[in-house]
Every structure is written in C-alpha cells, then in structure tokens.
Amino acid sequence: MGLLEGKVALVTGAGQGVGRALAMGLAQAGAAVVVNDIGVSLTGAAENEGAAAAVVAEIEAAGGKALANSDSVAESEGAARLVAAARDTFGRLDLVVNNAGILRDRIFHKMTQEDWTSVIAVHLNGSFNVSSAAAPIFREQGSGSYVHMTSTSGLIGNFGQANYMAAKMGIVGLSRGIAMDMQRFGVRSNCIAPFAWSRMISSIPTETEADKVRVEKLKRMTPEKIAPLVVFLGSDAAKEVSGQIFAVRNNEIFLMSQPRPLRVIHRGEGWTPEGVAEMLPGAIGPSLVPLERSAEVFTWDPV
Structure with missing residues (x-):
C-alpha cells in the first residue's frame, strides 16, 4: 500500500519533465x-498535443489509474473543467500539484508586456485558477493538499527572469495565504523549489566555463528526485506540514x-533622511x- 492509496491527485504541466516525473x-x-x-x-507555442495522453498510457501500462486533460490553467474556465474532470472521473480530489509553466527570459530593460503577462498568466494565475477551483471540494471534504512549484530563481535570483521570478515569488505568497485561510478546513498548502534538469532550466546561458560546469551538474539531477517529497506532502503523514517552502x-x-x-x-525622536543616512549603512549595511544567483548560494556539489 502506497502513501496515496485511494487518493486522487491532479498535476498541471505533467506531459514531460518534472510534471511527468511527479505524475x-x-x-x-x-x-x-x-x-x-x-x-x-x-x-508556450503548440508542440505536442498528445503529451498528457502519453503519460497516461505509461501510468496505465504500469497498472495505475490516470486521466488525460488538455485544458489551459491560464484560463479560469479551463481550470474549472480540469478540476471537474477529476471529481467526475474519480469521485474526489485530494492533491493539487501546480507545476505548469513557461519561460520568456529577457533582460529587464528589454522585457515586453507580452513577456511579462504570458509568464504570470501560466505560473501565478494558473496556480490561483486551479487552486480556487479545487477549494470548494477540499472544504467540503474537510481535507486536501496543495503543492506549488516555486523556484530558487524567485527565492534567490537569476539574470533575465524578472517575470519568472515575480511569478514564483507570487506563488509563495499564494501558498502561504491558502495555508492560513484554509487550515480550519483541514487543507494544507506548501511550495517546492525543484533542482532538476528540465525544459525550465535548459535555457540557462552557458557563456562561461563556470556556467557550463553548473549546467553539467544540473543534468545529473533527475526530476524523479522531486516526487518523494510531493508524495509525502500529499499524504496524511504530512498533516502537520503547511505554509512551508522546501x-x-x-x-x-x-x-x-x-x-x-x-x-x-x-531613534526615539524619529528619523530624518540625514539621520537614516548616518546610521543605517553602518548598523544594517x-x-x-x-545580489546573488542561486548557484552562488548553493555552492557545494549535490550529494
């Protein structure tokens, strides 16, 4: 018996990469x-419409149960159809994994409105849309778990990803808000920043020797390494874990x-600009x- 026996999970962006491994x-x-x-x-360009069905075929071939869905989470109507399909097919919903995302990397002073809105729409709005659609089911059941994919690009930083960073930090706030508002209904919400070689990080520039070494290390981190924590967070064993970032x-x-x-x-008498300039640099500086990137914080080799 697995930790999720009898439960129903929904994974967005599950046609390949990290999402496929999680599914x-x-x-x-x-x-x-x-x-x-x-x-x-x-x-975000059309590429492989059969991606979800292919993963479902793999799951079923291994003796599991699965349903393919191709609704867009960037639209509230699509998210509603997705959640309804889960309940209509399997009778309930226990775990939502918000993993879908796209990239439009561009240095900030060259970033367009389309670069910004398209990334926010899938990552942040998509996470809200699916979570919102699932909330009434979780509330009615008195149980449920959300796992949202954030990123160290948001938590720490990276070049040319202001849109992605903003979306991923927004997801952290969304998760925390859900955790606080829905704890009374037995609902949990957590974030995971995954290190794994996938499409989301395959666009990392490799202009320097250090960047090339970094990418080679990332290639050794398979997305399957992320699944055990997701399974745990979706299980009853994690009933006391909510509002966290892993x-x-x-x-x-x-x-x-x-x-x-x-x-x-x-300062008891209050602050003047000159007083701030005098004290802040030495006291707080x-x-x-x-301004570090993720690689400058995680400086040791993964084990």
Whole structure:
C-alpha cells in the first residue's frame, strides 16, 4: 500500500519533465492521477498535443489509474473543467500539484508586456485558477493538499527572469495565504523549489566555463528526485506540514527560510533622511542581502 492509496491527485504541466516525473511518482504511490498538459513548448507555442495522453498510457501500462486533460490553467474556465474532470472521473480530489509553466527570459530593460503577462498568466494565475477551483471540494471534504512549484530563481535570483521570478515569488505568497485561510478546513498548502534538469532550466546561458560546469551538474539531477517529497506532502503523514517552502536538490531536501526581521534601528525622536543616512549603512549595511544567483548560494556539489 502506497502513501496515496485511494487518493486522487491532479498535476498541471505533467506531459514531460518534472510534471511527468511527479505524475508517475504519485501513481506509483497509489494515487489516481489527472495528467494535465496542453502540449506546448518552453515558450508556450503548440508542440505536442498528445503529451498528457502519453503519460497516461505509461501510468496505465504500469497498472495505475490516470486521466488525460488538455485544458489551459491560464484560463479560469479551463481550470474549472480540469478540476471537474477529476471529481467526475474519480469521485474526489485530494492533491493539487501546480507545476505548469513557461519561460520568456529577457533582460529587464528589454522585457515586453507580452513577456511579462504570458509568464504570470501560466505560473501565478494558473496556480490561483486551479487552486480556487479545487477549494470548494477540499472544504467540503474537510481535507486536501496543495503543492506549488516555486523556484530558487524567485527565492534567490537569476539574470533575465524578472517575470519568472515575480511569478514564483507570487506563488509563495499564494501558498502561504491558502495555508492560513484554509487550515480550519483541514487543507494544507506548501511550495517546492525543484533542482532538476528540465525544459525550465535548459535555457540557462552557458557563456562561461563556470556556467557550463553548473549546467553539467544540473543534468545529473533527475526530476524523479522531486516526487518523494510531493508524495509525502500529499499524504496524511504530512498533516502537520503547511505554509512551508522546501527545495529538493538530488538527494537533499531543504527547508527554506521565510522573511522575518533581521535587524532594527530605533531613534526615539524619529528619523530624518540625514539621520537614516548616518546610521543605517553602518548598523544594517552588513546584513543587507547581496545580489546573488542561486548557484552562488548553493555552492557545494549535490550529494
């Protein structure tokens, strides 16, 4: 008996890469899985309309239960149809995994409105749309779990990804809000920042030797490494875990920090601009967060 025996899971963007690995892992853990994917390229162009059906075929060949769905999560109507299909087919819904996403990488001063809105629409709006559609079912059941895919590009930073970073940090806030608002109904919500070689990171520039080494290390981190944590978070074993941010890097699982006060300066008579300029750099300057990329924070090799 797997941890998810008898449960129903829904995974968006599950036609390939991380999403496919998650769908397969959830099925292996006993869940019936709704595999959602509209079959587009990394940038959102039509590419492989049969992606979801192919994953369903793999799950069924292994003895599992699955349903293919090609609704767009960027549209609230599509998300509603997706969630309805899960309940209509399998009778319930226990886990929503918001994984769908696209990239439109561009240095900020060259980023267009379309670059911005298209990424926000799939990542952030899509996560809201599916989560919102599932919320009444979870509330009625008195149980349910959300797992949202964030990224260290959002949590820490990366070049040319202001749209993606904003979306992924927005997902962190969305997850925390869901966790707080729906805890009274027995509903949990958590985030995972996955380190795994997939389309989402295959666009990393390799202009320097250091970047080439970094990419080669990432290629060794398979998306299947992410599935065990997702299975756990969707199971009853994680009933006390909500509102958290995790990262998975090969065989490592990290609990990531969340913003809390680090330092304080106080002046009883209040502040003037000159007073701030006099005191803040020396008192708080050493604690300012540097403009680092993910690779500059995770400096050791994954084990």
